[in-house]
Amino acid sequence: MKQSMPNKIVLYPLSFLFMFLAFSSVVNAKIVGLEGSSFQFVATSGYITTPEGNSVYIWGYGKDAQNVQYPGPTLIVKQGQKVTITLYSALAHPTSLLFPGQGEVTAQGGTRGKITQEATPGHPVTYSFVASKPGTYIYYSGSDPWFQIEMGLFGALIVRPSDYDPASPTAYGSPISSYDHEYLFLLSEMDAQIHKLAEEGRFNEIDNTNYFPVYWFINGRSAPDTMAPNFADWLPHQPYNCMPRMTPGEKMLMRLIGAGRDLHPFHFHGNHARVIAKDGRLLNSHPGANGDLSYFRFTITTAPGGTTDAIFEWDGRELGWDFYGHSMSDPHEPNEFIHTWNIDSPLPANVMEISVPAAISKALPKYRAVRCIIWSKTHQGPSTDQNREVVLLKRKKGTIFEIIRGREGTTAKSWNPGDFIAMTDHGKKFPVNLPEKQEIAFGGFYSGSPFLGHEGELPPGEGGLNPFGGFFFMWHSHNEKEMVNNNIFPGGMMTMMAVEPPGTNIE
């Protein structure tokens, strides 16, 4: 289990934040986009801005000619629906739409192109298909794809399962794909020289074999714009942000799309994620197997033109200290106890071995000792039980663990069947003596405290981007070169993921 020190991450020096200016009472974060079954696209040119101050000419799709956007609108449809998209074009070149993986797509109108029907000014094309299976998909231009995809003619298509329930959503209908919040990570890159030549109409000077990207995007924005709100009015043609947030114990669905041509090792701090689907198909050994071929990764590389779905969770397990800053007698937070079970036979004070239920044993670390607290069944939790005992469990063989008794100032006691034992860091001290303030370089995301939901004193002008005392983890392309904006660090394919204190509204 990879676990970064959140206090280290929050010191990352980014200097502004827009996200928390307004938030509603929506419980589940949802990907924004166009919902429905019948859509109209206009393909036209426009400009996007990059954080180092450039303005780049693009071609994109928009719901109308004024709202051309990079990437195109995220289409959100329902499984089983017939979907139609009418494409109008104001571009100098014929253009089109491909919907990979949507079975038989019919295209009517326009003129016949190499791969599909193409739209030209005054001659729209209507594409239609039945969204037969749920999942995360991509659409892109099928006309000179090397050029038009580069210019920005691509977007995300999300097909919600037929039994989709916004209060208890899943990506694929099966339990393994259930989630609390979903976020889009549509990755792309850009060679500014190609865009400049296109802007000046010097198309024949564009050399595809000299391709050299200098911008990298998540959902069409480079960091730190990735963290500005959706539909920020100062980014009129880049409406989608990427500011993933969650609280401990929740599940976050990551919908990753390889929209550009390069492979990006998308790396997330904080925990591994379970990869559950590729290219809109659950990783199953057979239909209905609930993603039994899913696997854990902390870097996901999605094939260009492909998609990946992963479930990310963060509950601080095995962090090794209580990130709430609790003392042992404090009440516990929801999700704080990672694994709790009942002792099934008497455990006298001198016994140094314990049998753990098979399901729990499977979930405990293989090679490391884990900290547990034992308390009496007559108490609500360890915080109310003065007789609690802190122990270490160390796997011996199978479900048999060595139990090291009476840790952290507690003494070994006799416990009875039905008493509780939990793997937990509740009340375990922060392992570091915090340096004096004058020895710390602050960042906007540091709340002044290493504990979740706490805020501490900060020097004037520091902090301010972390109103709830959350933990901020950098999520980014692990090809570090891609974390720049036209040679200026930091930026590019990067954003911050926030773990907020329990009870925080996540929009």
Added chain:
Amino acid sequence: MNNHSMLKKMAALLVLAILLLLLESCHRCGYAAEYFLRAAKSNVTMPDGTQLPVWGFAKDSSFGAKDGKVTVPGPVLQLSPGDTTLIIHLDNDLSEPVSLMIPGQISPMEPVRNPDGRIRSLTKETPPGNNEPVDYIWNNINPGTFIYQSASHMAVQFQMGLFGALIARAEDGSAYGTGTPQYGREQIIILSEADLAIHTAVANGTFGSGKSMQSTISYKPRYFFINGSAYVKGQPPIDIGPPNTNILLRILNCCLSTRSLVTGQRYSKTIAEDGHLKKYPEERLTILMPPGKTKDVIVAFNEEGLFPLFDRRLALTYKSFGGGGMFAFLRVGF
């Protein structure tokens, strides 16, 4: 132990030994794929009219006949179902030593070093202008899809075109024997690319230590191919078979970079990788192909038509507009 039983035992051993010898000799004499390959220069016309100098393999009828055509990729080498022996007699018409290896197939390697100790060839060399063939033998060929290639001066020789496909089949005639998903037809798809500047320097003798181009460090391919063709308008499609038939695409990446292949916007099932059958086929829209990788992929189309097969990493032109890249149409039916 008495003499009688000793004699009986000796007789039994003798019979066993004779049987084993017979089996072994049968195996050697009747049942092996044998090829006469020749490494030689050639030129290939590119979509923009450029003559691209290449090094390739030709399949001759015998050593010295020189009646084969040099192609890039080289000729497809095939073994009969169940055959496990491959013998290649190599002839070398190039100006430097060449050799052969097949990653994933085991044979004794005899590396050749320069006087300073640096390795020059991963296995024994065939010298230029050899009067006798140099034989490369594999006795335990595994079924599957593999790349054969030169094992000498590989930074230059591989990208010049000295590679090709080896197809070996299981005894039952299928790709991998028991457990292979059913398929009706098969088609080889070889991805490759070429850097005109390096090819030209090699052809003109200006490549090498102390010359104008010293190494392949600045490798930047300009031409991109499927089965040796850079797509041009009107190029004939690849006929893969009738509708509603499982078609096995044997895909080999002989580029020096990763490709992301999309098959007609439809799902495919990757059943094997690097010559190993997968327990669970992978249903994908994108077939990620690192350099040197082979994948066996089943596609099926339920209607007749032309389906685009292309590199989603967008190596789709030799320069600007007008095609010339890693693109082809798969034709179903007709």
